[in-house]
Amino acid sequence: MISVGPGVTRFKVGDAVFGSAKIKNGGALGEAVIAPETFLARKPGSVSFEEAACLGTPGITAWNGLVDKANLQAGAKVLINGCTGGVGESAGQIARMLGAEVSGSCSAQQKGRAEQLGVTQVYDYRTTDISKIADRFDVVYDTAGTMTVAAGLGLLRKGGVYLDINPTPGKFIRAVFDRRLKPIVCTARNDILDGLARSASDGKLRLPVALTVPLENAIALVTALEQGRKLNGKAIVSMP
Ligand SMILES: NC(=O)c1ccc[n+]([C@@H]2O[C@H](COP(=O)([O-])OP(=O)(O)OC[C@H]3O[C@@H](n4cnc5c(N)ncnc54)[C@H](OP(=O)(O)O)[C@@H]3O)[C@@H](O)[C@H]2O)c1
Known part of the structure; x- marks a missing residue:
């Protein structure tokens, strides 16, 4: 200073x-x-x-999503799309600190790193269409910006939220009508x-x-x- x-x-x-x-x-x-x-x-x-x-920025953005928007509780199930990027890696560690169970997607090269972070189920985004997985989640955090809103919402359990850090004006408007969709601006x-x-x-x-x-x-x-x-x-x- x-x-x-x-x-x-x-x-x-x-x-x-x-x-x-x-x-x-x-x-x-x-x-x-x-x-x-x-x-x-x-x-x-x-x-x-x-x-x-x-x-x-990664830590604040992860916190804004998991704590401020999702009010993440111990025992919750979280899916992080892009779990070894800056925001994804922060989100994974913060979610684990809060007692959540974390699944995530990344490239095959980053699988070991994701596992070291405590991501229990790791999906290779090149070989898995994440929108087709059978599991359902309390929080889906799309850090990579590669999911559609429909896919994100489709992966939620009842009461779950879909966090989006690559929001467009259209998504902000949609979020007014569908409270499960939470666009995030790092605050x-x-x-x-x-x-x-x-x-x-x-x-x-x-x-x-x-x-x-x-x-x-x-x-x-x-x-x-x-x-x-x-x-x-x-x-x-x-x-x-
Ligand atoms: N709203 C906000 O306030 C806010 C704040 C911070 C960041 N952002 C935005 O959020 C995005 C992520 O930021 P970041 O700093 O975390 O970036 P980053 O460190 O580059 O991470 C992006 C991650 O996405 C993964 N990825 C790429 N394609 C994917 C796919 N098809 N499916 C799943 N994962 C995929 C990458 O994995 P590989 O490297 O293994 O390919 C990488 O780990 C950027 O667009 C950034 O501008 C927004």
């Missing part, structure tokens, strides 16, 4: 923090960024800056950030860092990711 504005009570200059920038303002890929204090938490001493940098709060920090400190929430590059290589990295380069975890841009 290099400076605090008037009214800031949670932080002081010199604190090590992590979190998220405001999506509308952007600017997180810089040596300094202005963020509201609700978007930040103290970085636990046992968590590196690189690991903490992975937690913000940070102090209690979420503090929960993520606690979970990371307890070793219950970790996203693997696949690669760290200096700022001057950031554009090449983003271009490669846009062109389909796959990483086994998050890419970090380190600041000079």
Whole structure:
């Protein structure tokens, strides 16, 4: 923390923090960024800056879905479409922390990683049409954005919810009429950030860092990711 504005009570200059920038303002890929204090938490001493940098947006989005929208309870059954991506991996760990049973889909190469995360039933999305599986769930969390709303809703148990983080205007309108459909827009709060920090400190929430590059290589990295380069975890841009 290099400076605090008037009214800031949670932080002081010199604190090590992590979190998220405001999506509308952007600017997180810089040596300094202005963020509201609700978007930040103290970085636990046992968590590196690189690991903490992975937690913000994926962790907040996963929390928004499972806790805020689905009110996930112990014993619930959760299906995560894309369970080894940033949001999916966060959602899987948070769901397990809350005592849920987690199934998920990913590519065959990521099956072992999903199993290590405690995903009990792993579906290869290239060989399984997830909408055809026989199982039914209290929560279906589509992180990959590859499901149709009809398929998601079709996989629900009575009272279940379908969480969608790739919402379109049409889905927002549909959600007004069908309360099972919950579009999500990543929304940070102090209690979420503090929960993520606690979970990371307890070793219950970790996203693997696949690669760290200096700022001057950031554009090449983003271009490669846009062109389909796959990483086994998050890419970090380190600041000079
Ligand atoms: N609404 C919001 O506020 C919000 C917040 C965060 C992210 N998002 C959006 O959510 C999406 C996911 O974000 P992320 O950070 O988790 O991305 P990510 O780390 O790239 O993860 C995407 C995952 O989807 C998997 N996948 C690809 N095709 C699939 C398919 N056909 N079926 C099932 N899984 C498939 C990928 O698996 P493989 O790598 O094994 O192919 C990967 O693990 C992005 O579109 C992002 O823009 C929205």
